[in-house]
Amino acid sequence: MVGTPAFMAPEMVRKDQAIDGRSDMYSLGCLAYWLMTGRFVFSAQTPKDMLKAHLEEVPKPPSGLTTNRVDPELERITMRCLAKNVGDRPASAWALREELAQTGLAAPWSATGSGEWWARFDGNAA
Numbered sequence: 001m002v003g004t005p006a007f008m009a010p011e012m013v014r015k016d017q018a019i020d021g022r023s024d025m026y027s028l029g030c031l032a033y034w035l036m037t038g039r040f041v042f043s044a045q046t047p048k049d050m051l052k053a054h055l056e057e058v059p060k061p062p063s064g065l066t067t068n069r070v071d072p073e074l075e076r077i078t079m080r081c082l083a084k085n086v087g088d089r090p091a092s093a094w095a096l097r098e099e100l101a102q103t104g105l106a107a108p109w110s111a112t113g114s115g116e117w118w119a120r121f122d123g124n125a126a
Helices: 010-014 021-037 047-056 072-081 093-103 111-121
Strands: none
Touching: 010 021, 010 047, 021 072, 021 093, 072 093
């Protein structure tokens, strides 16, 4: 088995089906979760326990783990990326981009837009 347990899709652990881009969507969901909360999707004492959690546990929504505002659409999409069933995840990076674009979350960022975002959500922008 190759991978970082905190970011491994359930099917990578089970080895019962082909690994494809939807496994990457799961890993991307793990990264988005970490960026929103500062935490891994699951906490565990050992890598084996971490992998078991990815197989069996349902992640808590990011909004319940941080005092920062989490955009509801971003949370919904992130949780979709973390679906245990590969068929419930975005089919590809392009499909994910389209889903984000429909929410307005995938709009190109400028330096001004980035500064406005930090001012609104972090309050510490220069």
